[in-house]
Amino acid sequence: MYFKNSVAAIIIIIIIIIGVDAFFSRLIKINSVDTSTLEDRIRPLGQVYLEGDIDVNVIKAPVAVTTKSRSGEEVYTSVCASCHSIGVAGAPKFGVKVDWAPRIKRGMADLVKVTISGVGAMPPKGTCMTCSDDELKAAIEHMTK
Ligand code: HEC
CATH class of the missing domain: 1.20.5 (Single alpha-helices involved in coiled-coils or other helix-helix interfaces)
Structure with a gap:
């Protein structure tokens, strides 16, 4: 037990x-x-x-790249003026009719084309590589008026 x-x-x-x-x-x-x-x-x-x-x-949607096109005056003053204001290397001068008259006769389309490719002492696009064709055209119109 x-x-x-x-x-x-x-x-x-x-x-x-x-x-x-x-x-x-x-x-x-x-x-x-x-x-x-x-x-x-x-x-x-x-x-x-x-x-x-x-x-x-x-979270933002990707911003559409809308590069606002510059006016002819803006492009001229920031890029083209360095040569075209005083006629560097024989560049036709801003607003000088004798310089531009024979060129204007060839027509705007041709001037734009030649500007894009470059001519003589002027480099392609007049050195404005970010310029669109329209901006170059506006700059030419600004210089020749
Ligand atoms: C590095 C100097 C230089 C710059 C910068 C320059 N140009 Fe010129 N450009 C010239 C010279 C030099 C000529 C004359 C070329 C020739 O007729 O042989 C010329 C000629 C031109 C002509 C006439 C072309 C032709 O067939 O007769 C146009 C249009 C023109 N330039 C537009 C522009 C515009 C627009 C810009 C600015 C975006 C610009 N250029 C910037 C030097 C320059």
């Missing part, structure tokens, strides 16, 4: 010890898991932003 009881007591004690050990080891395990890296590891590759999550106005 005494023996039976003590075996039962020992078994109960062992069960309690196992139980307590399991309980605490689980507690320790839970605490030891670094949840931040765990979240990193299970985080989906893409993220979905729902309306209201962020200010959608921050």
Whole structure:
């Protein structure tokens, strides 16, 4: 009887010890898991932003490249004037009719064409590589009027 009881007591004690050990080891395990890296590891590759999550106005649609064309005067003063104001290397001078008259006779289309390709001492596009054909035409009109 005494023996039976003590075996039962020992078994109960062992069960309690196992139980307590399991309980605490689980507690320790839970605490030891670094949840931040765990979240990193299970985080989906893409993220979905729902309306209201962020200010959608921050994401701007690509701005359409609308380069405002410069006026003939702007192109002339910034580029052409360096030669055409004083007639560098025989360039027809700004507003000087004798210089331009024979050229105007050839027609605007031809002057634009020649300006684009360059002529004599004048480099292509009169050095204005960013100028559109229309801007060059406007500059010529400004110089010849
Ligand atoms: C580096 C100096 C230089 C610059 C800058 C320059 N030109 Fe000239 N341009 C000349 C010279 C020199 C001539 C005369 C070429 C010739 O007749 O042999 C000329 C001639 C012209 C002619 C007459 C071409 C012809 O067939 O007779 C036009 C039009 C003209 N330039 C437009 C322009 C315009 C527009 C610009 C500015 C975008 C410009 N040029 C900038 C030097 C220049």
